[in-house]
Amino acid sequence: MTTNNQNAVTVTVTGAGGQIGYSLLFRIAKGEVFGDSVVNLRLLETEQGVQAARGVALELADCAFPLLGEVTITTEIDEGVKDANAVFLVGAKPRQKGEERADLLAANGKIFGPQGKAIAEHAAEDVRVIVVGNPANTNAAIVAAHAEGLDPRRVTALTRLDHNRGLAQVADKLGVAVRDLKNMTVWGNHSASQFPDIAELTLNGEKVADKLDEAWVNDEFIPRVAKRGAEIIEVRGRSSAASAASAALDHMRDWVNGTAEGDWVSVALPSDGSYGIPEGLVFSFPCRSVNGEWEIVQGLEISPAQQERIDANIKELQEEKAAVVEAGLL
Ligand code: NDP
Numbered sequence: 001m002t003t004n005n006q007n008a009v010t011v012t013v014t015g016a017g018g019q020i021g022y023s024l025l026f027r028i029a030k031g032e033v034f035g036d037s038v039v040n041l042r043l044l045e046t047e048q049g050v051q052a053a054r055g056v057a058l059e060l061a062d063c064a065f066p067l068l069g070e071v072t073i074t075t076e077i078d079e080g081v082k083d084a085n086a087v088f089l090v091g092a093k094p095r096q097k098g099e100e101r102a103d104l105l106a107a108n109g110k111i112f113g114p115q116g117k118a119i120a121e122h123a124a125e126d127v128r129v130i131v132v133g134n135p136a137n138t139n140a141a142i143v144a145a146h147a148e149g150l151d152p153r154r155v156t157a158l159t160r161l162d163h164n165r166g167l168a169q170v171a172d173k174l175g176v177a178v179r180d181l182k183n184m185t186v187w188g189n190h191s192a193s194q195f196p197d198i199a200e201l202t203l204n205g206e207k208v209a210d211k212l213d214e215a216w217v218n219d220e221f222i223p224r225v226a227k228r229g230a231e232i233i234e235v236r237g238r239s240s241a242a243s244a245a246s247a248a249l250d251h252m253r254d255w256v257n258g259t260a261e262g263d264w265v266s267v268a269l270p271s272d273g274s275y276g277i278p279e280g281l282v283f284s285f286p287c288r289s290v291n292g293e294w295e296i297v298q299g300l301e302i303s304p305a306q307q308e309r310i311d312a313n314i315k316e317l318q319e320e321k322a323a324v325v326e327a328g329l330l
Helices: 019-030 050-062 077-081 101-122 136-146 160-174 214-226 228-236 242-257 304-326
Strands: 008-014 038-044 068-074 086-089 128-131 155-157 185-187 195-197 265-270 282-290 293-296
Touching: 008 019, 008 077, 019 038, 019 050, 019 242, 038 050, 038 077, 050 068, 068 077, 077 101, 086 101, 086 242, 101 136, 101 304, 128 136, 128 242, 136 155, 136 265, 136 282, 136 304, 155 282, 160 185, 160 195, 160 214, 160 242, 160 265, 185 265, 185 304, 195 214, 195 304, 214 228, 242 265, 242 282, 265 293, 282 304
Parallel strands: 008 038, 008 086, 038 068, 086 128, 128 155
Antiparallel strands: 155 265, 185 195, 185 282, 265 282, 282 293
């Protein structure tokens, strides 16, 4: 990563006073993403959330992290993304009771449009953006559309949590270690329609699809991964935060440093038309990070059953896009 200071990186986290921010910031400051670079943090919050972000900054100071540089706390978007090499867009408006998806999309569009514009104008040229706040794929599409002059491939959305959840479920089912599994794929939208796909998944280099009962894959595995967030809320009493933060870190670390040899990960990014996904749709693909850029893994065979699930995701994302276009946000 190019640095804007000698051996220093600037990292922006929005929603820094929230749950995910609370898990994310300490690990970034510890050096888990950017190695031994000094990390300057920009904590962007709303008026409502800024006090909590100030509290987090006090705790960051108390950790005495050797790699932590300046910490800036702000409610001003331009200041929040200034010179940023990496931006974690976590803050989003949660869905309220009785609210339609179109309302949620429109409310979040108003947050992410100005953030996209500010990133294009004020962030570092090599900025890498990950959207965590939901609906993450469409929020990322809004960021990319408003970030004039920024290569859209620098704007991504998080499906790594779904990817990691899929690995954990298969490891548990087969009684093996997660580290021995490779080539999981999550296709599509970070929503209940997502397609966690084990067709290419390997255990110590051998495909596992024929070791797994098809009924288990279709009736238990796929819905469980897709609805894992609800399961966590039911058991924990609050939404998952540490696992979401951990996945966002995995995503940024691999983007910066490269994916593990022989493996790939799931990343939602603007489609280049691969696998027939309409260009520009922010869609989760199997990706490798090569020389600091995401590359979509090419040449995988797609069966009619896989295609059906992929098509359902295309349809849902096109509907989300239509809702934000109608709201004048795209
Ligand atoms: P969280 O930190 O728990 O979640 C933030 C966002 O991440 C939500 O959109 C949430 O979606 C999403 N998310 C993605 N994956 C997951 C997952 N696995 N589990 C849970 N959430 C996930 O929310 P908080 O309410 O604790 O904090 C949000 C903060 O953002 C507040 O401090 C608020 O002030 C701030 N904010 C900042 C903005 C800004 O900087 N401009 C704008 C809006 C809010 P979901 O809602 O579906 O759970």
